Amino acid sequence: xxxxxxxxxxxxxxxxxxxxxxxxxxxxxxxxxxxxxxxxxxxxxxxxxxxxxxxxxxxxxxxxxxxxxxxxxxxxxxxxxxxxxxxxxxxxxxxxxxxxxxxxxxxxxxxxxxxxxxxxxxxxxxxxxxxxxxxxxxxxxxxxxxxxxxxxxxxxxxxxxxxxxxxxxxxxxxxxxxxxxxxxxxxxxxxxxxxxxxxxxxxxxxxxxxxxxxxxxxxxxxxxxxxx
Ligand code: MN
Numbered sequence: 001x002x003x004x005x006x007x008x009x010x011x012x013x014x015x016x017x018x019x020x021x022x023x024x025x026x027x028x029x030x031x032x033x034x035x036x037x038x039x040x041x042x043x044x045x046x047x048x049x050x051x052x053x054x055x056x057x058x059x060x061x062x063x064x065x066x067x068x069x070x071x072x073x074x075x076x077x078x079x080x081x082x083x084x085x086x087x088x089x090x091x092x093x094x095x096x097x098x099x100x101x102x103x104x105x106x107x108x109x110x111x112x113x114x115x116x117x118x119x120x121x122x123x124x125x126x127x128x129x130x131x132x133x134x135x136x137x138x139x140x141x142x143x144x145x146x147x148x149x150x151x152x153x154x155x156x157x158x159x160x161x162x163x164x165x166x167x168x169x170x171x172x173x174x175x176x177x178x179x180x181x182x183x184x185x186x187x188x189x190x191x192x193x194x195x196x197x198x199x200x201x202x203x204x205x206x207x208x209x210x211x212x213x214x215x216x217x218x219x220x221x222x223x224x225x226x227x228x
Contacts, residue, residue, distance in 0.1 A: 033199025089190030168201025
């Protein structure tokens with residue numbers, strides 16, 4: 001069927017070791033999934049139900065691309081996160097089999113306009129303006145599970161201009177990857193191509209134009225970019 005204007009191609013992430021790419025359908029994010037980060041943001045670190053928000057697939061920024069500082073904010077923060085890339089989905093997925101849905105993992109940053117998020121929180125408004133802006137989610141190539149397995153522990157870290165800012169471990173996640181998939185699938189019907197950012201450890205902070213960011217998840221990948 002013809003369309004009234006040309007149809008945009010889906011976002012196609014590189015896959016480590018393959019020519020084939022990973023077509024992105026949706027991007028979900030988990031809030032406050034490391035206790036030390038919940039505390040630094042002024043929240044109770046006790047295990048409350050996970051909550052979610054979304055970014056847009058075309059907010060993803062590919063490896064080797066620089067991050068353009070976004071407009072209308074003076075306080076853009078880095079949040080290093082493990083990304084989970086799904087090859088299948090469904091509704092009401094049992095946590096015991098949830099990892100069967102995972103194609104691979106990546107390293108991502110959930111860039112956040114913290115000042116706009118604070119305004120949204122105070123006004124009881126949604127978070128999109130703080131979270132789902134252009135280029136707000138740099139992400140590495142996807143590392144298939146047949147190369148790296150399912151990482152459940154390992155250092156998750158980020159440095160700015162060579163100074164370590166975030167230094168946590170995947171085993172500090174309040175909600176583990178299978179539980180995240182299970183909970184999310186109670187709210188939404190998940191499908192192949194969905195990418196889930198699983199929350200950030202403590203140490204979030206502001207970035208500035210010219211900053212060089214290096215980050216990674218041990219056993220998964222690294223990611224480097226400059227704020228421009
Ligand atoms: Mn985040």
